[in-house]
Amino acid sequence: MxxxxxxxxxxxxxxxxxxxxxxxxxxxxxxxxxxxFNWNEVDEYPTFASCDSVMSKNHKRQCFEQTLLQILNNNLAQQNIVVTEDVLDTIDLKITISKDGQFNIDSIASSAEIKRQIPRIDSLLIRCLDSLPKIYPAIKRSQQVTTQFTLPVVVKIN
The missing domain is CATH 1.20.5 (Single alpha-helices involved in coiled-coils or other helix-helix interfaces)
Structure with missing residues (x-):
């Protein structure tokens, strides 16, 4: 005991x-x-109202990029661009979407060939993306955040 x-x-x-x-x-x-935290990833990518029906994260990103490219292509098609030779090249647009949904082109990287053939390509791209529909910013942990990404634009003129 x-x-x-x-x-x-x-x-x-x-x-x-x-x-x-x-x-x-x-x-x-x-x-x-x-x-x-993985600071290089967001929970939801920026989006347009037309992409709301898309559910998966990657499909929303694709929808956003495709909508941007479609708007750009439609506006560029209305421009009278004359070249002396066929052009097939890619321009990289570095884009920022602010946490308020403001769209901004930070830089435009194009080859010397495109700049020689289409000297006003930078101003055309900026003007074509001036009147975008409302953009909903990216979301990270339930907060709207600023995102930056590169959008490749293929320029093909015959």
Whole structure:
């Protein structure tokens, strides 16, 4: 009986550390959370109202990019672009969609050949994308965020 009482007393004395609470700092929790984020991915890509019916994340991105390209192609088709040789090249548009849904072209990267054949291509691209429908910004952890991406535009003129 004395041994059982001694064992119980030892267990009680040794288990006090079990009930000891550690102090948790909010700064530490925030740091840990920030480490788990993938800052290069969003939960939802920017979108147009016409893409709302699309459910998957990748399909929404494709819908957004295809809508942008369709608007660009329709507007460029209305322009009178004259070239001396056939053109088949790609222009990279670096685009930013702000957390407020504002569209901005940050840079236009095109080859020297395109610039020689179509010197005003930069201003044409900017003007063609001036009147876009309402853009809904990207979402990350239930917050609207600014996103930046590159949109490749294939230029084919015969």
């Amino acid at each position: 004395k041994q059982a009482l001694l064992v119980i007393c030892c267990l009680v004395l040794l288990s006090c550390n079990y009930f000891e609470k550690k102090k948790v700092y909010t700064k530490d929790i925030l740091e840990e959370e920030l480490q788990t």
